[in-house]
Amino acid sequence: xxxxxxDKILKALETNKxxxxxxxxxxxxxxxxxxxxxxxxWARNFCDGYNLDFYEIxxxxxxxxxxxxKLDFExxxxxxxxxxxxxxxxxx
Numbered sequence: 001x002x003x004x005x006x007d008k009i010l011k012a013l014e015t016n017k018x019x020x021x022x023x024x025x026x027x028x029x030x031x032x033x034x035x036x037x038x039x040x041x042w043a044r045n046f047c048d049g050y051n052l053d054f055y056e057i058x059x060x061x062x063x064x065x066x067x068x069x070k071l072d073f074e075x076x077x078x079x080x081x082x083x084x085x086x087x088x089x090x091x092x
Contacts, residue, residue, distance in 0.1 A: 002066075021037075073087055
């Protein structure tokens, strides 16, 4: 299930359907999940990535933690596009 969720996240990031900046703090609903994003900062004003916590919501509106991923971006070079940030997802 976690691999299926990871594939869904990467596809959403590549098609710009998921923006981690919108899910800070208490989080919001994303598809059938409650998503909370935490910014990882290792130097002043420099974002190193995000922790993404996913919760499944049952019929009583209780949240059950199902997965945590670390999202960071590696800089890649393409001869057509130049430099771009390629999303990389790791399970915590």
